[in-house]
Amino acid sequence: MAMNHYATLGIDSDSDHETIRQAWVAAVRTHHPDAMVGASEEEVRRAENRMHEINEAWRVLGSDELRKAYDKELNEENKIAKAEQERWENEWSEDDLDLDEAHYQGFEVRSPIIALILRSIPWLLIAAVGVTIFVFSAFATGSSPRRMPAQKCLAQSENGEITRPFDCGEPGALLIVAEPSGIIESSYCRHFARHPNSYRIQDPQEANKNYCVESIDD
Numbered sequence: 001m002a003m004n005h006y007a008t009l010g011i012d013s014d015s016d017h018e019t020i021r022q023a024w025v026a027a028v029r030t031h032h033p034d035a036m037v038g039a040s041e042e043e044v045r046r047a048e049n050r051m052h053e054i055n056e057a058w059r060v061l062g063s064d065e066l067r068k069a070y071d072k073e074l075n076e077e078n079k080i081a082k083a084e085q086e087r088w089e090n091e092w093s094e095d096d097l098d099l100d101e102a103h104y105q106g107f108e109v110r111s112p113i114i115a116l117i118l119r120s121i122p123w124l125l126i127a128a129v130g131v132t133i134f135v136f137s138a139f140a141t142g143s144s145p146r147r148m149p150a151q152k153c154l155a156q157s158e159n160g161e162i163t164r165p166f167d168c169g170e171p172g173a174l175l176i177v178a179e180p181s182g183i184i185e186s187s188y189c190r191h192f193a194r195h196p197n198s199y200r201i202q203d204p205q206e207a208n209k210n211y212c213v214e215s216i217d218d
Contacts, residue, residue, distance in 0.1 A: 005057035005070065013071070017062070024058040025216050028175060032168045034153065055177065063196040152176050154211065162203045162211075171217065174201075178212035188212070 006013050009023040029035065031054060033047045060066045153173045154164035166173055177195045180188060189198040189212035203209035 003053060003057075004074070005061050008053050008057040009061070013074075017064075020058070020061045024054065024062070027054045028216050029169050032153075034165070034168050055175075058197075059195055066196075153216075154213065156201055160202075160204050162201075162205060168216065173216055174211075174213035175216050176211050177214055180210055180212065181208075183208055184210050 006015070009020065009027055011019060011023045015023075028051070031047050031050045033039075033044050033051065036044055036047055039047070060070050152164070153166045153168035153175055154162055155166040155170070155172050155174060156162055164176075168175065177198050178189065184200060186200050188210075189200050190196050195212060195214060198212045198214045201211050201213055203211065
C-alpha cells in the first residue's frame with residue numbers, strides 16, 4: 001500500500017464520513033497550488049503531489065465500498081508486519097544482540113564499528129522484509145505510482161456560466177476531478193471517473209465540454 005490515507009488527511013481510522021469530508025476540504029484549501037501565490041516551481045510541484053495524495057485519500061475514504069476494501073487491506077498488512085516483527089524478536093534475543101563484550105561465532109568482537117554492524121543485521125533484515133511486503137502489495141492491487149495532471153477549480157453561476165480558473169479558496173468553488181472528452185452520461189462521474197461524490201456539469205460556452213466536479217464548501 002503506497003500511503004496511509006487516514007494519515008494523509010490527519011484523521012483516525014474510525015472517523016465518520018462527515019469528519020473525513022471536512023478534513024479533505026481543509027486539506028484542499030491549505031495545499032492547493034492555486035493558493036500558493038509567489039511560490040517557486042519546486043514548491044508548486046510539491047503542492048501538486050500533495051494534492052494528488054489528498055484527493056486519492058478522499059476518493060477512497062469518501063466511498064463506503066472503497067473504504068471497506070481499503071480498511072481490510074490495511075488490516076491485513078498490519079497483521080503481517082506485526083507477525084514479522086514478533087518472529088524476529090523471538091529469533092534474535094537481547095543476549096544475541098549484545099556483542100560489545102561478547103564472542104561472536106568463535107571470535108571476540110573488539111571493533112566497535114564491527115559490533116555496530118553485527119547488531120544492525122536483524123533490523124536490516126526486517127527492513128528488507130518490509131520492502132518486500134510493500135512491493136508485493138503494489139503488484140497484488142494492480143497499483144503503481146503515477147503522475148497525474150494538477151487539478152483546478154471552477155465556479156458556475158445560476159445561469160450556468162462557467163468561470164475557470166477559479167480560486168479554490170473562494171465560496172462556491174468546485175474542484176475539477178475529471179475533464180472527460182465528448183458527450184457523457186450524467187452517471188459517468190460517479191461510476192467511471194472513480195469519484196463517487198462527484199457530478200457532471202456542462203459548459204454552455206463550449207460544445208460537448210463537460211466537467212466532473214466535487215463541492216469543497218463546508
